[in-house]
Amino acid sequence: MPFDFAEDRSNPAEIEAHVLMRGGHFVTWGTRVALAVLKGKPAVLLLDGPAAGRYMWLSRSGIGHRCSIWDPIFQDLTDAIVPPAPDTKQSGQVFDLAGGEARLRNVMQLILEDIGPQVSAQITREALEQQSLCLKEGAAPASLEPIWWNETDCLDAFAPLLEAGPVGSMTPACAGMVDVLRRHLSDGLRDLIEDRRSSAQLVLATPGLGKTRSVQALIERLPKEAVVWVFQPTLRKAHEFAQDMAGSSRPIRVFRGRGAHVTDGASDRMCQRHTAAAEVAAKGLSIKKMLCGITDQSTQGTCPHVTTCAYQRQIKDLREHQGGGVFVMTHASLTQLPSCPAPHLVIVDEDPSAVLPQTITVAAQAMGAGSSWAAHLHEDVGGPSLRPARRAVEANDGDLHLKDEAEEPDAVIATFERLLDALASAGPLREIATSIAMTELEAARKVLRGLERKLRTALKPAGQDNALRELLSVSDVPELSALQAVLDGIIQEVRLFSSGLIDRPDFNGLTISRKEDGRVRSVAVHRLARIALKPSVPMVILDGTADPVLLGRTLRRRIDVWRIDVQRQGEVVHCLGRGFSNVSLVPVPGYSAPSSAAAERDQLWQGLATVLRREVAVAPKGVLVVSTLAVETEARRRECCDDLLGEALDWTHFGATRGINAYTNRQTIVVIGRKQPPVMAVQTLAQSYFALDPRPFDPATSDYVVRCRTVYDKAGRASSTAIQVHPDPRVNRVLWQMREAEVLQAVDRVRAVRFPRRIVILNALDLRRPDEGLFDTGLGVPPDRYLSWPELRNGGNRAEAVLAASGGFLPVAPKALTQIAPEVFPSTDAAKKWLHRTDLAAVLDRHSQHLIRLQVRPAGQRGAPWPLIIDRRQHDCPAAARCAFEALMGAEMAVWASGSVRN
Numbered sequence: 001m002p003f004d005f006a007e008d009r010s011n012p013a014e015i016e017a018h019v020l021m022r023g024g025h026f027v028t029w030g031t032r033v034a035l036a037v038l039k040g041k042p043a044v045l046l047l048d049g050p051a052a053g054r055y056m057w058l059s060r061s062g063i064g065h066r067c068s069i070w071d072p073i074f075q076d077l078t079d080a081i082v083p084p085a086p087d088t089k090q091s092g093q094v095f096d097l098a099g100g101e102a103r104l105r106n107v108m109q110l111i112l113e114d115i116g117p118q119v120s121a122q123i124t125r126e127a128l129e130q131q132s133l134c135l136k137e138g139a140a141p142a143s144l145e146p147i148w149w150n151e152t153d154c155l156d157a158f159a160p161l162l163e164a165g166p167v168g169s170m171t172p173a174c175a176g177m178v179d180v181l182r183r184h185l186s187d188g189l190r191d192l193i194e195d196r197r198s199s200a201q202l203v204l205a206t207p208g209l210g211k212t213r214s215v216q217a218l219i220e221r222l223p224k225e226a227v228v229w230v231f232q233p234t235l236r237k238a239h240e241f242a243q244d245m246a247g248s249s250r251p252i253r254v255f256r257g258r259g260a261h262v263t264d265g266a267s268d269r270m271c272q273r274h275t276a277a278a279e280v281a282a283k284g285l286s287i288k289k290m291l292c293g294i295t296d297q298s299t300q301g302t303c304p305h306v307t308t309c310a311y312q313r314q315i316k317d318l319r320e321h322q323g324g325g326v327f328v329m330t331h332a333s334l335t336q337l338p339s340c341p342a343p344h345l346v347i348v349d350e351d352p353s354a355v356l357p358q359t360i361t362v363a364a365q366a367m368g369a370g371s372s373w374a375a376h377l378h379e380d381v382g383g384p385s386l387r388p389a390r391r392a393v394e395a396n397d398g399d400l401h402l403k404d405e406a407e408e409p410d411a412v413i414a415t416f417e418r419l420l421d422a423l424a425s426a427g428p429l430r431e432i433a434t435s436i437a438m439t440e441l442e443a444a445r446k447v448l449r450g451l452e453r454k455l456r457t458a459l460k461p462a463g464q465d466n467a468l469r470e471l472l473s474v475s476d477v478p479e480l481s482a483l484q485a486v487l488d489g490i491i492q493e494v495r496l497f498s499s500g501l502i503d504r505p506d507f508n509g510l511t512i513s514r515k516e517d518g519r520v521r522s523v524a525v526h527r528l529a530r531i532a533l534k535p536s537v538p539m540v541i542l543d544g545t546a547d548p549v550l551l552g553r554t555l556r557r558r559i560d561v562w563r564i565d566v567q568r569q570g571e572v573v574h575c576l577g578r579g580f581s582n583v584s585l586v587p588v589p590g591y592s593a594p595s596s597a598a599a600e601r602d603q604l605w606q607g608l609a610t611v612l613r614r615e616v617a618v619a620p621k622g623v624l625v626v627s628t629l630a631v632e633t634e635a636r637r638r639e640c641c642d643d644l645l646g647e648a649l650d651w652t653h654f655g656a657t658r659g660i661n662a663y664t665n666r667q668t669i670v671v672i673g674r675k676q677p678p679v680m681a682v683q684t685l686a687q688s689y690f691a692l693d694p695r696p697f698d699p700a701t702s703d704y705v706v707r708c709r710t711v712y713d714k715a716g717r718a719s720s721t722a723i724q725v726h727p728d729p730r731v732n733r734v735l736w737q738m739r740e741a742e743v744l745q746a747v748d749r750v751r752a753v754r755f756p757r758r759i760v761i762l763n764a765l766d767l768r769r770p771d772e773g774l775f776d777t778g779l780g781v782p783p784d785r786y787l788s789w790p791e792l793r794n795g796g797n798r799a800e801a802v803l804a805a806s807g808g809f810l811p812v813a814p815k816a817l818t819q820i821a822p823e824v825f826p827s828t829d830a831a832k833k834w835l836h837r838t839d840l841a842a843v844l845d846r847h848s849q850h851l852i853r854l855q856v857r858p859a860g861q862r863g864a865p866w867p868l869i870i871d872r873r874q875h876d877c878p879a880a881a882r883c884a885f886e887a888l889m890g891a892e893m894a895v896w897a898s899g900s901v902r903n
Contacts, residue, residue, distance in 0.1 A: 012048065012052075015045070015047060015052060015053055018070075019038065019045070019069060022038075024036055024037055024039065025037055028155070030154075032047055032048055032155075033045065033047060033155040034155070036055070038055065041058075042057070042058045044158045045069070045162075051163045053068050054069075056158070058178055058181070093565065093778075094566065094778040095564065095567065096566070097567075099566075100206070100209050100564050100566035100753070103564050104203075104205060104209055104211070104214055105214070108203075108218055114201070114538075115345060116222065118198065118538050119538065120223055123344060154181060155181070198535065198536060198537065198539065198557070199558040200539040200541055200555055200558070200559050200560070201538075201560050202548060202561050203215075203540065203541065203543075204544070204546060204548070205544060205562075205564035206748065206753050207544040207745065207751075208752070209564065209753055211349075212241065212542065213244070215349075215542060216241075216244060216245055224249075225323060226324045226344045227325060227340075227343050228324075228326045228327070229328075229340065229343040229345070230347045230349065231330065231331050231348045231349065232330055232350070232659075233330065233349070233350045234659070235254075235330055237349065237659050238254050238255075238330060239328075241328050241349070242254050242328050250324060251321070251325035252326045253318070253327050254329070255318070255327060255329040256270050257330065257333075258270050259271070259278065262310045269310075270309075270311040271305075271309060271310075271311045272305045272309070273303070273465060277291050283477065283478040283481075284477065284481040285459070285472070285478075286456070289459070290459060290468065291461065292306060292309075292312070293306070318338065318340045318341075321340070321341055327340045327343075331348075331350075332355070334533070335530065336532065337532045343533075344537070345540070346533055346538070347539070347541075348539065348541045349542045351545070351546035351551060353546070353550050353554045353737070356688075357529075357688035359524050360482050360524065360525050362482050362486050363521070364523070366479050367483065367523070372476050373448075373476045373479060373480050373483075374413055376451060376455065376476060377409045377412065412444045412447045415444045418435065418436055419436065422435055423510075424512075424520050426505070427505025428510075428512060429497055429505055430505040431505075438491070441490065444487065445487050445491065448480055448487065449484065452477055452480040452484065455475070455476060455480065456477055459471065459475065485525050486523050486524075486525045488527075489507075489509045489510055489527060490507070493691070493692065501694065502692075502694045504696040506697075506699070508690060508691045508692070508697055509527060509691025510523060510525055510526070526684055526691060527691060528688050530556075531556065535556070539557070544744065545741035545744050547737055547769075547770075549733060550734065553689050553690075567753070567778075568752035568753055568757070568759065569754070569755060571759070571784050572758075572781060573758075573759070573785060574711075574781075574783035574785075574787070575762045575786075576711075576719060576764050576787070576788065577764065577788050577789055578763075578764065578789045579763055579764050580604075581673055581674075582628055582630045582631060584600075585605065585630075585673070586630045587601070587634075605638055608672065608762075609644065610793060611670070611760075612625065614795060615668050615760065618668075619648075619668040619758065621666060622648050622649060622666050622668075623649045623669070624666040624750060625650065625669075625671075626670070626671050627653055627671070627672040627673050628673055631653075632653045650666065654742040654743075657742075657746045657749050658742075663749045663750055664750060666749075667757060667758065668750075668757065668759075668760065669750045669757065669758075669760070671763065672763075673762065674739050674765055675738060675739055675742050676739050677735075677738060679702065679703055679704055680702070682726065682731055682734050682735045682738065683697065683726070683731050685738075689730070689733075689734065701726070701728065705727055706724055706725075707722070708720055708721070708723075709722075709723055709766045712777040714782045714783065716777060721766060722764060723765060723766055729770065732770055733770055736770050740766075744780075747759055761781070762789075767780035767781045785846065797843050799838070799840060800843075801824045802817065802821045802825075803847075805823060807884065808871035808875050808881075809885050810840075810869040810870075811868050812868070812869065813866040815828055815831075820889070850873050851870065852870050852872055853869055853898075854867070854868045854870065855867060855895060855897045856895055856896055857893065857894050857895040858889060858891040858892070859891060859892045860891070860894075861894075865895040865897065870885075
């Protein structure tokens with residue numbers, strides 16, 4: 001007979017039966033609250049009252065979201081532990097400035113409500129640990145909130161939170177309550193209560209909205225004991241952030257790397273041997289040991305500059321820091337953390353994904369018996385002979401342990417020889433997984449790690465840079481480190497293949513270069529550098545163009561996205577039909593192009609110069625031009641642009657604009673071209689992100705494919721553009737970050753979300769995100785109008801070009817058009833064809849409120865009058881307009897009568 005759960009849900013026995021039937025079990029009971037294991041994770045569960053059946057997951061930093069065993073999510077045995085993040089992307093919704101600012105304030109409040117209790121719980125947990133230490137040492141502990149030293153009382157203290165606490169509530173005392181529970185549990189259950197893996201909160205908002213200011217306000221609302229780490233893309237941005245928080249009562253410290261200047265404008269560096277330090281780091285060796293001479297046995301250091309080293313003084317000050325504070329550093333510190341107090345909150349300004357992909361290459365000769373490390377391997381174990389499969393070895397403590405045959409030197413070398421043969425096969429992943437045991441691969445990795453450790457220990461610090469470089473040139477440690485990286489990549493994918501999670505014959509994270517005879521020349525592993533931060537530390541990321549999928553793989557966390565798209569103010573013009581690539585604008589060094597190609601390039605530059613002069617003339621606050629570095633260099637070389645570069649026009653390149661606030665006062669921005677790396681370079685980066693993805697990469701893809709897309713302007717009018725894309729959507733994500741995202745970052749340097757700006761985009765890109773649908777017309781940077789290159793070069797479409805060339809007149813007559821605008825219509829036939837196929841009301845729609853239409857006929861001509869369109873912005877007086885037009889035509893008008901522009 002099925003159990004009727006609706007009978008009486010406040011009975012503890014029925015609650016326990018419900019938990020048991022769903023695979024859970026109870027560990028211990030208080031009076032009102034029980035400690036249970038639900039879906040393999042510890043939780044506190046309320047046993048009585050109207051809220052009976054509610055539970056909250058436990059972590060060492062406190063408690064999680066409040067749930068109920070009566071919820072369908074529990075009864076259906078789903079794996080969800082934390083309710084999914086709300087759908088904050090709001091597809092298709094674009095805010096105005098006021099709405100965007102209100103949305104940002106709301107988002108920051110929600111983030112504070114989530115991470116604030118976590119920060120408080122961490123602070124309390126650290127204080128409790130310090131209190132316990134003081135009690136053990138017999139010292140008087142600092143005063144804290146009451147701590148429940150009794151297990152039953154501690155469990156029952158959770159009851160009010162389970163009954164009335166808001167979802168996701170945490171209090172600092174919870175850390176102490178959880179700590180008491182851990183002391184009373186067995187080792188196995190104690191290990192279940194682990195550090196909470198916090199999700200990363202991504203504020204994906206249009207640049208210029210005020211994300212940085214809002215996160216500074218969030219910091220001010222945290223407890224004064226909170227330690228906050230802030231990561232900025234550059235040291236310059238780090239100092240800007242610190243200056244913005246100079247009025248705070250919290251200590252603000254900027255961490256400077258070894259190569260940074262001691263102070264702004266100073267010539268001295270933080271480390272006087274920073275160049276040698278970079279070389280040591282590139283080899284994967286310890287700078288502290290090899291350069292500074294600081295070891296576990298000697299903390300004084302042997303470097304000749306150790307007593308005057310600004311970097312070491314900085315490290316000493318950071319280690320001695322007490323209490324809370326804000327520590328600002330660059331993205332480079334994400335993988336090698338400085339000696340600052342452990343953070344309670346991490347804030348990352350700008351997406352750090354671009355600096356973390358790594359490619360490590362190992363030559364085939366470094367993977368066999370002929371490698372230099374193989375000789376050290378034999379020396380290390382005392383001889384080349386292969387010992388018994390399981391031999392007894394005496395450890396340092398005198399006990400006898402067994403050593404596997406797979407860890408013998410000859411066995412390790414044989415494993416690598418078989419590995420090379422398998423890598424040369426048609427399906428290397430399948431071949432390795434089926435022909436080499438996982439224990440053999442792991443044994444080889446273990447031996448390499450041990451050998452590398454011993455070789456590192458044998459290295460001695462060098463006081464002089466030349467001696468250090470000589471030592472580095474003969475050391476086998478870098479080669480061993482690279483070989484381990486390749487072996488790690490192989491083991492990861494082989495383990496997934498063996499477990500059935502992937503079913504592809506080739507590696508995603510490896511690139512195997514083969515010789516003509518099929519043998520392996522080299523092996524390159526593509527991976528992401530591991531973030532050194534603990535997963536339990538809450539994190540907030542600020543960016544305008546980040547990809548949550550790539551960012552989640554980079555940080556190895558779940559990403560909660562808070563998206564805020566804000567409409568840009570002013571006029572946006574997008575030129576389609578031409579990509580303005582490096583090939584079309586920059587000559588290839590060492591290649592003599594045909595004269596026709598060189599002439600076409602010169603003509604294109606002359607057209608760009610014309611456009612830029614026109615933009616400079618109507619922008620009193622100046623123009624910002626952003627292009628690729630190659631195009632910028634060519635522009636500075638050409639004489640046609642010499643008169644443009646100066647105070648009225650700044651020219652910079654993609655990659656140098658992200659996060660820069662130096663151009664916020666510029667009135668106009670012109671974006672020329674796009675940054676589009678070769679297809680193999682983008683695919684290599686994608687391999688770093690998707691090395692463990694079940695879907696294989698297609699090695700035969702050697703070029704982009706062209707796709708036609710429908711794009712829309714602000715009024716919803718459709719146009720078509722041809723875009724080069726990668727056929728693999730994963731690679732296309734990476735390409736979008738390198739190409740479209742850089743264009744968006746450049747566009748937002750002039751802060752068009754806050755001030756009316758003119759934006760001119762010269763490329764054929766669709767700036768909507770890869771995940772956005774065809775009909776999300778308001779997203780990206782929808783223009784006021786799309787123009788072809790001839791139209792933009794001539795000042796607009798042909799109708800606008802005639803108005804500009806004639807000083808505000810557009811005669812709707814072929815001969816008159818040819819007479820007043822010969823550069824637009826060189827012949828009467830061309831003017832006649834254009835008038836026949838053009839809807840003047842449509843092409844002049846955005847100017848319609850400024851135009852009047854007359855009927856005119858020159859004196860001496862027969863027939864009906866013809867229409868004349870006049871721009872009232874240039875001719876507000878009818879009499880003066882008539883005189884100007886008669887002077888332009890060289891004839892008096894016999895007829896001058898009013899009409900309508902839409903007739």
